[in-house]
Amino acid sequence: MSPSSGYGVDQPAKLPSSSGGSGIDSADRPLAPLVRAESISKLFDVSAPWLNRVLERRPRQLLSAVDGVSFDIHRGETLALVGESGCGKSTVARLLVGLYPASQGRIVFDGQDLATMSSGEGTRLRRRLQMIFQDPYASLNPRWKVADIVAEPIRVHRLLTNPEQTQARVVELLEQVGLAGADAQKYPHQFSGGQRQRISIARALASQPEFLVCDEPTSALDVSVQAQVLNLMRELQRQHGLTYLFISHNLAVVHHVSDRVGVMYLGRIVELASKHELFARPRHPYTRMLLDAIPDISMTGKSRVPVAGEVPNPLNPPNGCSFHPRCPFAMR
Ligand SMILES: Nc1ncnc2c1ncn2[C@@H]1O[C@H](COP(=O)(O)OP(=O)(O)OP(=O)(O)O)[C@@H](O)[C@H]1O
Numbered sequence: 001m002s003p004s005s006g007y008g009v010d011q012p013a014k015l016p017s018s019s020g021g022s023g024i025d026s027a028d029r030p031l032a033p034l035v036r037a038e039s040i041s042k043l044f045d046v047s048a049p050w051l052n053r054v055l056e057r058r059p060r061q062l063l064s065a066v067d068g069v070s071f072d073i074h075r076g077e078t079l080a081l082v083g084e085s086g087c088g089k090s091t092v093a094r095l096l097v098g099l100y101p102a103s104q105g106r107i108v109f110d111g112q113d114l115a116t117m118s119s120g121e122g123t124r125l126r127r128r129l130q131m132i133f134q135d136p137y138a139s140l141n142p143r144w145k146v147a148d149i150v151a152e153p154i155r156v157h158r159l160l161t162n163p164e165q166t167q168a169r170v171v172e173l174l175e176q177v178g179l180a181g182a183d184a185q186k187y188p189h190q191f192s193g194g195q196r197q198r199i200s201i202a203r204a205l206a207s208q209p210e211f212l213v214c215d216e217p218t219s220a221l222d223v224s225v226q227a228q229v230l231n232l233m234r235e236l237q238r239q240h241g242l243t244y245l246f247i248s249h250n251l252a253v254v255h256h257v258s259d260r261v262g263v264m265y266l267g268r269i270v271e272l273a274s275k276h277e278l279f280a281r282p283r284h285p286y287t288r289m290l291l292d293a294i295p296d297i298s299m300t301g302k303s304r305v306p307v308a309g310e311v312p313n314p315l316n317p318p319n320g321c322s323f324h325p326r327c328p329f330a331m332r
């Protein structure tokens, strides 16, 4: 099955084929993954304020946003995470770059446990992993010129100290992402959404990272701009040997950019497989449901099964398999 035409990104521009890290070295030995998530969980305390809890005799309430998620990402590979809104994709992204501490489990980057690092090691490591956020309007400081936005990681990590060299590097980065050097003197509001996302990418590349976490980087953009930004990301991956965790709710986008795909449902990964395997032979009924929902122009007239039901409330998840209330195979 292929999420072909009609859904967008594949039409306006031809996307390069997947390069993909195989995780195997030249002597056919498995390589250590660049990133490893070992059974990570994240609980958020969403309890009412202490006084209300005491007066109303309400217990503390914990929301399990991510529950025992494990995966490996090899160098040069793109792992995509897909799933409906609220399933915990952004929380996984934030855990991986250290914006949230994990409640359980551990994250290992290039053999080092993120949680047990000294602050000096942590700063050095943060240079090697960067995040691109969903909303290019909110992720850039509106009061800063593009030159300062892109140069910030260079200054923070002391990659260059000479102002002329820093300026030249900013111009080089802007040109790499398809903007002009003169754009450095403008403010974020003077750009379109797609151009702003290019600025975010230039900024993320400024610290010469190896691993980029991209949290729905194209969902705020229209279809043709999505394709341009995705093309740019693939090209940069090829040039710099980048490793991506790519988060999206759009399976058509995922089909173009990923090597392997993890399908998330209510904080868990329910299926993790290579892109070809997952699109050709989905095993979990939830994956099948998502694939069935992709519009396909070549199959006009064929009735499509809509994604049925609602995502359960994570504060009160169903007993047993959390997918059972929506599962066509569940016996009730
Ligand atoms: N800081 C927080 N405090 C409390 N609950 C949170 C927090 N961040 C996320 N959550 C909850 O955790 C769950 C997962 O949220 P998350 O943002 O990871 O979902 P998502 O898969 O990225 O959704 P979307 O596709 O809408 O971006 C949601 O139920 C959300 O309400």
Ligand SMILES: [Mg+2]
Pocket (backbone or CB within 6 Å): 089, 090, 091, 215
């Ligand atoms: Mg999100």
